[in-house]
Amino acid sequence: MSEIVYRDARAADAEALGAFAERTFTETFGHLYPPEDLAAYVEAKYPAHVVAAELGDPNVRYVLAQRKGAIVGYSKLGVVDMDVDATDALELHRLYVDASVKGAGVAKALMDDGLAWARGKGAKVMYLSVWENNARAQAFYKRYGFEHVGEHKFMVGRVADRDFIWRLAL
Numbered sequence: 001m002s003e004i005v006y007r008d009a010r011a012a013d014a015e016a017l018g019a020f021a022e023r024t025f026t027e028t029f030g031h032l033y034p035p036e037d038l039a040a041y042v043e044a045k046y047p048a049h050v051v052a053a054e055l056g057d058p059n060v061r062y063v064l065a066q067r068k069g070a071i072v073g074y075s076k077l078g079v080v081d082m083d084v085d086a087t088d089a090l091e092l093h094r095l096y097v098d099a100s101v102k103g104a105g106v107a108k109a110l111m112d113d114g115l116a117w118a119r120g121k122g123a124k125v126m127y128l129s130v131w132e133n134n135a136r137a138q139a140f141y142k143r144y145g146f147e148h149v150g151e152h153k154f155m156v157g158r159v160a161d162r163d164f165i166w167r168l169a170l
Helices: 011-032 035-045 048-055 106-120 135-144
Strands: 004-008 060-067 070-078 089-097 125-131 147-156 159-169
Touching (some): 011 048, 060 106, 135 159
Antiparallel strands (some): 004 060
8 A cells, every 4th residue: 555654653643553552452352351440441551641652662663554644554562571592683563464455565564664673773573462262363473474473361350361472483
């Protein structure tokens, strides 16, 4: 999609990015959780002040995909936040795209950028976690060579999801 522009997120993007992140998470996974657990999760992760703090953290990188100035996808990368060997490793924390651009190469562009960034930072490994029943995401990650190396609990409120930990040697 040639109309898509990719760029690093800035502090001024915090509100729009938080709203997009909350919407895409809720659209993708919201049906899995009791309303109070979903609300607790999104209130902890996606408010503008939380996103703004992350944008100010030199160990966190957000990349936006935009169409006509509106966010249609994003990735979040940074230090490893799972119980794995984090030596020379970084983590892809999030990669979400709007339904209107699924299958159009936006996720691929964000992933390619994230892997190049990680290599540029000297990382030898990229980790990510993916929900056990998210077959579409798993197929996408397999195409890059990620391998299932473990599991962990991904907490949404009081609900513990079973997420797979995947690893890619860079």
